[in-house]
Amino acid sequence: MIYSEQKPWEEIESYLRRDEKLFVLGCGGCAAASGSGGEDQVEELSEKLVENGWQVTGTRVIEFLCNKGLVGMRLARVSDRIEKADAILGACCGIGVQAVGKLVEKQVHPANDTVSMGHFHGAWPSEETCERCGECLLEYTGGLCPLTVCTKGLLNGACGGSHDGECEVEPGRPCGWELIYGRLKDIDRLDLLATYNEPKAREKYQFAPEMEKRKSLFWAIEAGEGGENG
């Protein structure tokens, strides 16, 4: 899940030449889930462009613009309308903008800013978070990730900066380690609070994904089409 938000209209407008013909492309994956690239937003964007004097040659929402194999097939069905456009306005994350840019030899304007998820891991009604650290500590922390529920990502207990259960960083933000403490208490495993967690192997955040281990249908389509990650 990658979270994106629509840019201010003035900024989008500033990208466009007055005579530019545009094809508006949304992403039915993360951007739709973020409320920034689904059917509704693509329609709104398109209407706004027309209202402001631009010509829109067509619109489309494709699931997962990051998946070039899929996108290639879908775009082929509207190739005539893309041909008529000077550029594409992409209501999607930065990955989608780059991926579409590789498939279509036209400029792709980003309509969205890809923002930090704040460790938010999905648009489904859930608050569970994961930093993808490769060294899961959930066993010791009552199923709450210390890297994400603690603002400082501390692995060995609260920093002492919380006040009335709130993190020092901002009002209303709970102290992650108090949540962990509460959970461990609830499940009668306070003994786990005594676990010393070694420093993280941070290089695991930096490595390129080992694609062989992450094969999926989407991966197969992508690898078959582009071959660059295979």
Added chain:
Amino acid sequence: MAKFRDKIGSGKFVITCEAGPPKGTDIDKTLEELDEIGYLVDAFNVTDQQSSVMRLGSLAVSHRIQDLGYEAIYQLTCRDRNRIALQSDLLSAEILGLKNVLALTGDFTTMGDHPHAKPVFDLDSPQLLDVICQLNSGIDMEGNELKGSTDLFPGAAVNPGADPVEPQVFKAKMKAERGARFFQTQAIYEPEILKSFLSELRDEGVEVPVLVGILPLKSPGMARFMNENIAGAFVPDRVIEGLEKADDLVEESLNVCAWVIRETSDCCQGVHLMPMGWEEHVPELLDKSRLF
């Protein structure tokens, strides 16, 4: 020479005083103020970008304080340095003749005057204590042998006023297990809170010497602000009322601190003073505490 360590080790009562590096390079006034009360303290505890406000560094100021003939406790936080920088600075501290280091997590970056800075927190305070012990034993975090080890006396902070306090007891025990040889507390105004915390620590088998944190209240407003905003701070109403009614605010404030020092002298092995601008009143405070 490692007076602070020796004195703590021998069970004697110690007095440390916080020293805040200036915002800028004009260090002379700071050093002069410390020099005036230096004869009263066993070590100056030099803060590391306190409250995330960018200042002159604790390493350099600790060194300058030792040049004056006093011992320093070099504070080191995890906020601004990754594990490479932390270890390197600890090696640097050793060759600059520093003897003591206080391992802290550090306030979050957005609390200070550079809110746009990248917070690091590569390590946390128990991990940093562990690293200090490793460097003392002649190896770095990755097990590489050092050409010359450190000999630093590690300390840590504890927060007896936290609510709930149980996680803080766990954390203090973990810090002790990771090598903390002394603790200093947050500011205390209610001795019973500290006594109860220490009793829990002792029950857990933690025998690390504790220095009670003493921060004179400058006004009733400051006391109320602390109650509302500062983690683990608890100023009882009777103390605030006393300050409000006092003819001489300074004297009343010092009386409160002196009382806390006296009340905790049987369970603590020292005092950590945080005068924060009231350095000139330190002699009077210690006099009132009847420590000499």
